Amino acid sequence: MFGLFGPNGAGKTTLLRILTGQLEQDSGSASVMGIDVKKKPMDVKKLIGIVPEVESPPTYLTSYEYLYFVAKIRNIDDIDRKIGQWFDFFELHDSKNVICRDLSKGMRQKLMIASAFIHEPKLVFLDEPFINLDPIYQRKLREFLTEYIDGGGTAFLCSHILEIAEKLCDKAAIISEGKIVAEGSLKDLVREGGHLEDLFMRLVKKGG
Amino acid sequence: MRTLIRLMLKEELRTHTTYSGQRFFTFPIVVFIFALILALFMERLLVEASLSQLMLLALASAFIYGIGVGSFGFMGRQYIEKRYGTQNYIVAMPSLLPITYRKTFLGLYIRDSIFYILLVLVPAVAGLLVASPFTGFKITSILFFFVAAVLSFQIGTSISFFGSILYNRSSLAFITFTSVLIALVILGGALKVFDIQLIVPALGFEFSLPPFAADYQSALLFLTVSLAMIFALIGLSIALMKFNFIVRDSRHESILPKYIEMFSLSKSYKNLVGKEFVDLRRSGTIGKMSFSFILPLVFLSFTSWFVNTGLGIEVGFNTVFYGAMVGFLGVLLYSWLNNVDSADYYSLIPVTVPQVIRARLIVFLFLTLGISTAFVVIISIMNNEVDILWLALLVMFITSIYMVVMTAYLTGLRTNTFLFDMGIMGRFAIMSFLPDVCLTILSFSLRTDPLFSASSIILVLAILIGTTIILLKGIETKWRRTGFDI
Numbered sequence: 001m002f003g004l005f006g007p008n009g010a011g012k013t014t015l016l017r018i019l020t021g022q023l024e025q026d027s028g029s030a031s032v033m034g035i036d037v038k039k040k041p042m043d044v045k046k047l048i049g050i051v052p053e054v055e056s057p058p059t060y061l062t063s064y065e066y067l068y069f070v071a072k073i074r075n076i077d078d079i080d081r082k083i084g085q086w087f088d089f090f091e092l093h094d095s096k097n098v099i100c101r102d103l104s105k106g107m108r109q110k111l112m113i114a115s116a117f118i119h120e121p122k123l124v125f126l127d128e129p130f131i132n133l134d135p136i137y138q139r140k141l142r143e144f145l146t147e148y149i150d151g152g153g154t155a156f157l158c159s160h161i162l163e164i165a166e167k168l169c170d171k172a173a174i175i176s177e178g179k180i181v182a183e184g185s186l187k188d189l190v191r192e193g194g195h196l197e198d199l200f201m202r203l204v205k206k207g208g
Numbered sequence: 209m210r211t212l213i214r215l216m217l218k219e220e221l222r223t224h225t226t227y228s229g230q231r232f233f234t235f236p237i238v239v240f241i242f243a244l245i246l247a248l249f250m251e252r253l254l255v256e257a258s259l260s261q262l263m264l265l266a267l268a269s270a271f272i273y274g275i276g277v278g279s280f281g282f283m284g285r286q287y288i289e290k291r292y293g294t295q296n297y298i299v300a301m302p303s304l305l306p307i308t309y310r311k312t313f314l315g316l317y318i319r320d321s322i323f324y325i326l327l328v329l330v331p332a333v334a335g336l337l338v339a340s341p342f343t344g345f346k347i348t349s350i351l352f353f354f355v356a357a358v359l360s361f362q363i364g365t366s367i368s369f370f371g372s373i374l375y376n377r378s379s380l381a382f383i384t385f386t387s388v389l390i391a392l393v394i395l396g397g398a399l400k401v402f403d404i405q406l407i408v409p410a411l412g413f414e415f416s417l418p419p420f421a422a423d424y425q426s427a428l429l430f431l432t433v434s435l436a437m438i439f440a441l442i443g444l445s446i447a448l449m450k451f452n453f454i455v456r457d458s459r460h461e462s463i464l465p466k467y468i469e470m471f472s473l474s475k476s477y478k479n480l481v482g483k484e485f486v487d488l489r490r491s492g493t494i495g496k497m498s499f500s501f502i503l504p505l506v507f508l509s510f511t512s513w514f515v516n517t518g519l520g521i522e523v524g525f526n527t528v529f530y531g532a533m534v535g536f537l538g539v540l541l542y543s544w545l546n547n548v549d550s551a552d553y554y555s556l557i558p559v560t561v562p563q564v565i566r567a568r569l570i571v572f573l574f575l576t577l578g579i580s581t582a583f584v585v586i587i588s589i590m591n592n593e594v595d596i597l598w599l600a601l602l603v604m605f606i607t608s609i610y611m612v613v614m615t616a617y618l619t620g621l622r623t624n625t626f627l628f629d630m631g632i633m634g635r636f637a638i639m640s641f642l643p644d645v646c647l648t649i650l651s652f653s654l655r656t657d658p659l660f661s662a663s664s665i666i667l668v669l670a671i672l673i674g675t676t677i678i679l680l681k682g683i684e685t686k687w688r689r690t691g692f693d694i
Contacts, residue, residue, distance in 0.1 A: 022555040022691055045558040052556060059549045060490040061483065065464040072468065072479045073557050097459040099490060115556070 001145065001155040003169035003186070005162065005196070007204050011178040012158040013053050013127055019156070020050050020125050033123060046074070049116030049124040053158075055108040055132065057100040063087075063111055064096045067118060074119045086114035089144070090137065105132040113141065117148075124148075127158045142168060166196045176204050209315065212307075216298050216319040224628050234630035236331035242637060243335025247343050260420065261525075261652075263353070267411055270329065270357040272504040274364020276540060277320050278372070310446050317369055317442060321362065327628075329357050349418050352427075356414035359434040363410055366441035367503075373445040375495065382495065390506055409434040460490065471574075480559070480567035481574075487548045488571070497544045497575070501537055505530075505583055509590075527588040528651040528665065531600035534580045535607025536644055542572055542612045543623040551621055555692040562684045564692075565616050572612050580604055596654065599662060602669060603647060610672040614639050617679040620687050643672055 006012050017023035018030050021041025030037040032044045057066045064083060071079040087093050090110040095103060100111065109132040116124055130138045145155060145168055159165045165172070166186065173183040181203045182189060190196055224232045246253075253262065299312045333354040340347060367389070375382040413430035416423040468482035488494050509530065545568045554564060584604050588597040618636055619626035626632045646668050654661040 020556075022693075024689060024691070042558050042560060045556075050556045056550065056553050058483070058487070058553055060487045061464065062460055062462060064462050065486065068462070068464055069479065069483055070557055073559060097462065099458060099460060102458050112556075 001149050001157055001169045001171075003157045003159065003165045003172040004175060005159070005165065005172060005200055006175035010175045010204075012175055014178075015175070016125050016127050016156070016158055020048060021045050022050075047121060047123065049119070049121040051112050051116045051124070051126045051129045053127040055105060055112045057103075057108055057111050057115070059101045060099055062097050062099050063092055063103065063107070066100060066111055067114055070115045071118055076119050082118055083114075086118060089140070090114060106134060106137070109133055110137065122152070123154045123156070125156045128160065129157070130159065130161055130164060138164070162196045162200060166190070172196075174200060174203050209311070212298070212311065212315045213318050213322070216315050217323060219298055220319060220323050224625060232628055232630070235628050235633055236327055238630050238634050238637070239328055240331040240335045240338075243332040244339050245335075247336050247339035247345070250343055250345075260415070263414060263420075264411070266353075267356055267360045267414060268504070270360040271364040271410075272537075272540075273324070273328070274361040274366075275368045275504060276364075276543075277324050277361075278317075278365035278368030310449050313373075313449055314442070314446055317365070317445075321365060325358060325361065329354065329361060333357070346418065352417045353414065355431070356410050359410035359413060359431070359438075362438045363434060366438045366445070370441045370445045372496075373449050375492070377448060377450060379492065379495065386498075386503070389503070409437065463489075471570075474567070474570050477563070477567045477570055480564060481570050484545070484548075484567060484571045485574075488545075488575075491548050493544055493548050494575075497541055498579075501541055501576075502579070502583075504537060504540075505534065509587060526651055526654060527584060527591055527593045527596055527600040528603055528654055529648060530587045531584050531602075531604035532607050532644065532647040532651065534583055534604045535611055536640065538572065538576060538580075538608040538612045539615050539623070539640075541576055542568065542615050545571060546621050546623050551692045553692075561620060561687040561690045561692060565620060565683055565687060568621075569612060569616055573609070576608060577605070580608060599654075599665060603651075603665065606669045606672050606676075607643065607647065610643070610676045611640060613676045613679050613683075617683050617686060620690060621692070639675075643668060 004012050004015065014023065018025045019032055019037060021037050021044045024038055033047055035043050035047075037044050058069075061069060064087075067083045067086065068079060071082065076082060087096065090113075092107070092110060092114075095107055100108060103111070109129070113129060116126075129141060133141060142164060149155060149168075155168075157165060157169060169186050171184070172186045172189055173180050174189075175181065182199065186196070189199055221232075250262075299309075299316050301307055301312060333350060336343075336345065336350045336353070337347065339345070340350060371382060371385055374385050409430040413427050413434060415421065416427040416430060464482055464486050467485050468478050471478045471481040471485070474481045488497075551564060581601065581604070584600050585597065588594050588600060593600075615623060615636070618632050618639075627636060647665060650661050650665050650668070654665075
């Protein structure tokens with residue numbers, strides 16, 4: 001898992017949106033899994049999963065319908081079984097027929113996570129995935145992500161919760177004012193700075 | 209209140225300039241130039257159409273424009289629940305600050321009245337005034353027209369505001385209000401149960417004054433009734449305003465799989481079309497669309513009848529003219545389709561902007577063809593013009609599709625915003641005005657020279673079909689690299 005850390009406004013979300021084909025860069029190049037994102041954003045989106053910074057499932061679809069819609073767009077077989085797995089994982093059965101507008105933030109976040117993983121992608125981009133989740137589901141998601149990585153998946157994580165990130169990531173970069181100020185394996189970075197939080201504070205302060 | 213309105217005006221301005229930048233400020237200039245040119249060519253236009261016909265169209269347009277602007281009350285919940293992705297608005301501030309929703313919504317009403325009168329009506333009238341030395345129009349007549357246009361606009365805005373507030377309270381109350389409104393039009397207009405002038409006071413005001421008449425006493429009465437109507441509707445709207453903020457747990461049967469199956473004819477678009485229809489059903493947009501589509505049509509048919517019979521001024525609108533009008537009103541429906549929900553989440557899945565645009569065009573076709581056909585058929589029966597129904601339907605189908613495809617090509621998924629961009633507005637005005645004028649004028653001569661008129665209309669329609677095909681293909685090229693948040 002690759003972690004991208006930085007202060008508010010450093011450009012984490014912008015970078016993530018460029019890499020996932022949601023935003024076109026003005027200059028430079030970006031490629032994901034060997035595909036030029038600017039030229040073929042749809043090809044990239046077919047392969048990856050995205051959990052955005054703001055949980056924003058469609059207002060008028062129910063939880064079930066949202067996952068069904070994503071599954072249909074992604075041409076997934078055995079839709080009901082896969083939706084059922086995610087409903088079990090996040091215990092969403094009671095909210096199955098509630099429209100997304102009326103779900104709590106946490107419930108919506110669970111749906112966004114489920115929709116990012118429902119097609120079993122090899123690469124996911126996660127922007128603050130733990131926000132709005134209670135500690136029980138934070139732990140559950142952490143365990144799931146560990147399993148996902150062990151199973152050969154790759155995750156690109158943006159987060160401010162450095163304790164969780166430190167536990168999960170093996171590689172990381174710190175971004176400040178739109179520039180990468182540190183990059184490498186988390187072990188090397190931490191060795192240099194003591195704790196990820198200390199390193200973060202030092203580099204960002206220097207950058208600022 | 210003044211600070212609130214000032215901040216809201218700034219907010220509205222910034223919302224528009226976010227998408228079109230400083231070019232937004234050239235929009236009133238375009239309106240000014242457009243009105244100036246129209247005034248300079250008025251003499252030529254008056255050969256084919258009468259001044260009362262043009263006046264009626266102008267005031268009806270102001271009313272319809274007002275209906276569109278005032279429907280912000282429909283957005284109440286969405287504003288407040290931040291349903292526009294990451295955007296939030298001053299109107300939603302009562303959830304955080306000691307200020308009431310009544311105050312912010314009244315502020316919104318005043319803001320939109322000021323903003324859109326300054327944006328459209330003032331530059332349009334300025335264009336007429338500047339042209340007056342060359343056209344011979346009296347300045348007093350132009351100023352009377354301005355007052356009538358503002359009254360028509362405000363009546364439209366107030367009716368729409370009141371309707372939308374009712375909608376937020378209860379769907380039943382909203383349906384009753386709309387039905388009563390239509391019933392009043394029928395009772396007062398066709399059946400003469402009460403004095404018809406009470407329903408359209410702004411029109412009465414205009415047609416009581418020069419150059420049509422010089423009955424100043426009646427004009428004053430119409431002005432008073434218009435103002436009373438506007439203030440009563442605003443007062444009632446504010447008094448009835450209530451948003452239910454109890455967290456609901458509204459459960460719905462899963463209908464999406466069934467809808468996707470139902471629209472399987474749309475082939476690769478069936479998932480998107482099915483989802484759009486679920487949105488339309490659950491958001492209640494069908495009712496809102498009917499309100500802003502059927503009401504202007506009823507108003508237009510009624511006012512032409514009123515001016516013909518009530519005021520004794522001849523305006524010969526026939527079924528073919530209405531067919532064209534229905535087509536041109538299709539833009540309102542497409543605009544509504546783009547307002548049902550934020551499209552931000554589409555950026556997370558492999559779907560492109562052109563795909564969503566095309567899906568909405570399909571939805572538009574499914575939605576409107578039934579209502580529009582019914583309207584044109586009814587008008588033809590009422591006008592005793594079944595003999596030209598075939599032509600009216602042809603005009604309606606082709607102009608509907610042309611207008612919506614053209615709007616989609618120009619504005620993508622942000623119709624309301626992009627139409628205020630000068631470049632886009634200019635193209636939209638030319639691409640809609642030219643066929644509109646051609647079809648309107650040709651429809652007027654249908655009875656005097658049917659062969660020439662019908663064949664010319666068919667020629668115009670053939671050009672529109674060709675243009676529609678080109679624009680449809682152009683949607684892919686123009687919008688494929690655009691993100692859903694632009």
